[in-house]
Amino acid sequence: MSNFYSKIESILSNSTFLKEFENDIKNNNDRSLFHNLNQTSKSLLLAHAFKKSHKNIIFVTADDKIAEDYLDDLHLLVGEENAHFLPDFEVLPYEQRSPHFMIRAQRIKTLTATTSAQPAIFTTSVRSFLRKITDPKI
Numbered sequence: 001m002s003n004f005y006s007k008i009e010s011i012l013s014n015s016t017f018l019k020e021f022e023n024d025i026k027n028n029n030d031r032s033l034f035h036n037l038n039q040t041s042k043s044l045l046l047a048h049a050f051k052k053s054h055k056n057i058i059f060v061t062a063d064d065k066i067a068e069d070y071l072d073d074l075h076l077l078v079g080e081e082n083a084h085f086l087p088d089f090e091v092l093p094y095e096q097r098s099p100h101f102m103i104r105a106q107r108i109k110t111l112t113a114t115t116s117a118q119p120a121i122f123t124t125s126v127r128s129f130l131r132k133i134t135d136p137k138i
Helices: 004-012 016-026 039-053 064-078 101-114 126-130
Strands: 057-061 083-086 121-125
Touching: 004 039, 004 064, 016 039, 039 057, 039 064, 039 121, 057 064, 057 126, 064 083, 064 121, 064 126, 083 101, 101 121, 121 126
Parallel strands: 057 121, 083 121
Antiparallel strands: none
16 A cells, blocks of 8 residues: 655655654664654654664654544554554543443554554553553463
């Protein structure tokens, strides 16, 4: 399946900013700092890093709404099979109710994708990222 990033990649290859970013990826520079970027620019950088590194990328946002917004951009750029969202349970610990079945299904789908051999981009909120996940051996 063709994705939008493949169509604009030749145009983006002329960008000096993306060339510097690509060099950081190639040199395994994990301390790059980029600021004052809008949502689309961040999504484009994530897609570029994903295409050049062929590794899993975890993108942590302030909340689930923002993570879902990035997911929409990433679906367009890299395809639905390469971008996943890990939602929070939206239930407080020790609360006497279960998370909605759609949230549980989405979490299972995303956590299953993390164990596959195919690299992908995973978006999630800080709250969901910090939640303890049961060991797969259990």
